[in-house]
Amino acid sequence: MGRELQQFLAVTMRRLLWGVLGSVASIAGAQVPSAASTMLAWPAPPAEPAVKYVRTVVSAGDWGVDGGFLGQVIDALTGREGERFVRPTGVAVANGVLYVADPGAPALWIVDAPQNRLIKVDRVGDMALASPVAVALGPEGSVFVADSVRKKVFRLDRAGALIGTAIGSGLERPAGLAFDAGTGRLYVADSVAHRIRIYGPDGAPIRTFGERGTADSEFNAPTHLALDRSGVLLVTDALNYRVQAFDRDCRFLWKIGRQGDGSGDFAAPKGVAADSRGHVYVVDALFDAVQVFDGRGGNLLFGFGDHGAREGQFWLPGGLFIGPDDEIYVADSYNRRIEVFRTAPSGRREGGK
Secondary structure, three states: OOOHHHHHHHHHHHHHHHHHHHHHHHHHHHEOOOOOOOOOEEEOOOOOOOOOEEEEOOOOHHHHOOOOOHHHHHHHHHHHOOOOOOOOOOOOOOOOOEEEEEEOOOOOOOOOOOOOOEEEEEEEEOOOOOOOOEEEEHHHHHHEEHHHHHOEEEEEEEOEEEEEEEEEOOOOEEEEEEOOOOEEEEEEOOOOEEEEEEEOOOOOEEEEOOOOOOOOOOEEEEEEEEOOOOOOOOOEHHHHHHEEEOOOOOOEEEOOOEEEOOOOOOOEEEEEEEEOOOOEEEEEOOOOOEEEEOOOOEEEEEEEEOOOOOOOOEEEOOOEEEOOOEEEEEHHHHHHEEEEEEOOOOOOOEEEE
């Protein structure tokens, strides 16, 4: 069966899937909300909530940025008043600043609440961004953005000014980024090349690993990257329908997931991240949900989200970011927004960060 037909069937099935997945998950020892659920906390009772919906961000105002009176007047005169995300695919947050990679704009949005400003970066130097698909926090308050069409990775400051081209050549289609602050290494998922490329603080290539295949340490279109709190690299191996984990020496550690439509399976895995407890979160674009695993064990704990446009629902979600306070940010691409959730593990008070 061709991949296009598989995806068509998956899209057709997903509205039915979440209606029955609760019973499937209970057999597997997990709980997932149905599409009819109006709950904004997961998993479903009687289990204690582990993830709670916080808010939806569709524009700068939802992040607390109003630009002040003069800024509002300028926005109205220049037609920027109604600006909002178009098709966000990547997200990161630091020090009250929301960074959103949006190939639909195409631009990198910098929504800076402390400075009360919105910056739309659609050019870097003398080059227009063509397809900014991924963003990662860099050193000294900087940020990296990958442009899959330009085949480059740029480093920008908090105001959106170009610091330099971090990676200017050697990439075929950069799709995912992760920066290790402890080592100064930048990891790039080169999707078309089926490889992970590693660069040093000076932008010089250090190492490349992986090749096309299905064995451990091999990839088929890796798309998203993340580092857990211990420095383990998580790679969404998209067309192998799994997530692989590697240590800092690029040695394979473990993997989770497989192709399918059942509890813990993947149909279109995208964003990946880990929280402070080592739980691994994986976005699935066709299931319109995030599945949460216990990490190395590969056991599904629960899932959250379903298809729709209401709070806590998704439509072809993509990127994922979990901050140090365990707040979860999902790039809800076709709903043109960022959805924010918070982990609420046992012992954490409601509303605590």
